[in-house]
Amino acid sequence: MIAMTLAEVARAAGGRLADPADPAAEATVAAVVSDSRAVTPGALFAAITGARSDGHDFVPSVLEAGAVGAMVTREVPGVPAGRQILVADVTVALGALARHALTELRRRRPDLRVVGLTGSYGKTTTKDLLAQILQPLGTVLAPAGSFNSEVGLPLTVLRADTKTDVLVLEMGADAVGDLTYLTSIAPPDVAIELAVGAAHLQGFGSIENVAIAKGELISGSLPDAVCVLNIDDPRVAAMSELAGGREVLTFSRAGAQATVRAADISAGPDGRANFRILSSVPGASGEAAVELALTGEHQVGNALAAATVALHLGVPLPAVATGLALAEPASPHRMAVGELDGGITLIDDSYNANPTAVRAALATMARIGAGRRTVAVLAEMLELGEASAAEHASIGAEAARTGVDLLVSVAAPAELGAAAELAGVSVLRASSVEHAGELLVPHLQDGDVVLVKGSLGTGVWRLADRLPGLVAERATQAGDQR
Incomplete structure (x- = not known):
């Protein structure tokens, strides 16, 4: 996280310190967490009220554990007022803080690249692949697990600092408008669309609405962003119309004439896929053999998505192939x-x-x-x-x-x-x-x-x-x- 004081955090989050005159206002915030069990010395605790628990109940204990302060919607009795940042909504305030932090980080690090990805399935696996195969570019920051919500994404953004070279963000949606909000916090330099499928239909109402929601990632990316689309999925392929003047790169495991595609796909008795990757990415054309360490032939599509981004960002094709072969499952309960x-x-x-x-x-x-x-x-x-x-x-x-x-x-x-x-x-x-x-x-x-x-x-x-x-x-x- 870039260094900020409690007072600066309060301003960026659209809140106020309960006691601005308290010397604690100048304490430096080293991290932001929403899980009381993850508090470390110097952290700011975001007291989110959920269906099962109220973060405000944990404020005294997190301060005892070394937290410098807490972001709250009401003052917590028995806790120094100077350590409490009052906001109208903790989740919204987290988003505002993350938006401010990323804007400042991009000012300091113009070469920082933000990769955003979404899809009805494959997000976390592709995110994990990117985190591993982009290592030749420097320090890559990606969330552990599926931190892809209006809480998880800001928390991931806030972990980035001036040493971060690539920030990989998984973006999830349960309803139309969710990705518009998430991209308002972190508009990506590279936007990846994996798939539109029958997920969260209860919230979306129809698969057409799923497509509309996923397309918000393209519309919300930076004006000069690169859009990476899975053209095996007709609804994703149609999102090229949302790209405007943005560059579009495509990938396919079905033999289509995509920018990056797979050929000769097969799988061994262990379920792991082998294929040839063929690239026509500008400056990174060629082909290479790939043996995935991941289980499941369906992982080829996720690998192609990650490879397209890596090739665009400058990872050489041989290094991409090697990285895919070495990439192990990084999140639990996934194949x-x-x-x-x-x-x-x-x-x-x-x-x-x-x-x-x-x-x-x-x-x-x-x-x-x-x-x-x-x-x-x-x-x-x-x-x-x-x-x-x-x-x-x-x-x-x-x-x-x-x-x-x-x-x-x-x-x-x-x-x-x-x-x-x-x-x-x-x-x-x-x-x-x-x-x-x-x-x-x-x-x-x-x-x-x-x-x-x-x-x-x-x-x-x-x-x-x-x-x-x-x-x-x-x-x-x-x-x-x-």
């Missing part, structure tokens, strides 16, 4: 493949789910599980609105088509299990994540391949975390019975 007791393979893709992502995960399990028994543990795909029943039925049918032997439906709409059963798949129905573990473990066999997938809000990731222990316990019990 993480592990071996459990009894030769059971766990594919943990439980961070989130939408129809396209679930189909990709099932295809990956089918490849890894060729010749083996496959078990799909699928929780609900949330926020699909009126499309929910049809989409879950479609996934049930897809499970059968990809050869799933056993489907565990975790508190999901009935259509999921019904469609799978109709197509001949054995189905277990669990009423909760805990119940799913109880049902699943007795049905596991040595050598199984198990996929765990579902929306974040279902909490099915908890089962993915517990499964190695449950399987180990199963193996111990089996040994005791011999």
Whole structure:
């Protein structure tokens, strides 16, 4: 974070110190956090009021832990007034502070490059790839996990300082207008559009509105920005009309004549993809062989998006190919493949789910599980609105088509299990994540391949975390019975 005093933070955030005369107003803020557990000496605590907790309750304890102050909507009794920045809305104030900080940082570092990316799926994986393959350009700052909201994005921006060469920002949206707001905080130099899919339909109302919302990233990028579009997705390809005078680079894994494309895509029994990357990026044309360390043939599109940006920013093609081959999964619960007791393979893709992502995960399990028994543990795909029943039925049918032997439906709409059963798949129905573990473990066999997938809000990731222990316990019990 660029150095600012509490008084300067208050002005930039559109707030005021409860006691401006307090000498604490000149204390330097070293970082901004919204999680009381992440407070370090010198940090400013943003006291956000959420559905489950009120950050104001933690203000006394964070100051005891070394925080220099807190951003609040009301004064907290028993806390020095000079350490409290009063604002009308903490989330809005965070955005204003981040906007000010990035503007100042760009003034000091005109060569700083801000990369913004969005899409209905693939955002976090592509962000993680960028964070790794852009390393030849200097210091790359990207958020851990999915800090892509009106809180997470400002917090990431505020971590940047004069040593940052590239700032990678993941931008999420639940409704039209969200990306207009996020790009008002951090208009990118490079805007990446990955995909428009059936995600958050309950909030958007239609996939057409999803496309409108995602297009706000292009409209909100800097006037001289470069737009990187996935032309395999017709709705993304159409966003070239929003670019205006901005340069447009494209990528494709389907053989289209894109700026960067893949050829000869194949995947081994471990599910990892190999392909040739062909580039016509100005100053970086050529081709190279790539072997991804990431699991899933669908990762080729994410790799191409990251490669297009890297080539544009000046990373040589051989270094891009090497970087993609070395890039490991950096965020949890995203196509993480592990071996459990009894030769059971766990594919943990439980961070989130939408129809396209679930189909990709099932295809990956089918490849890894060729010749083996496959078990799909699928929780609900949330926020699909009126499309929910049809989409879950479609996934049930897809499970059968990809050869799933056993489907565990975790508190999901009935259509999921019904469609799978109709197509001949054995189905277990669990009423909760805990119940799913109880049902699943007795049905596991040595050598199984198990996929765990579902929306974040279902909490099915908890089962993915517990499964190695449950399987180990199963193996111990089996040994005791011999």
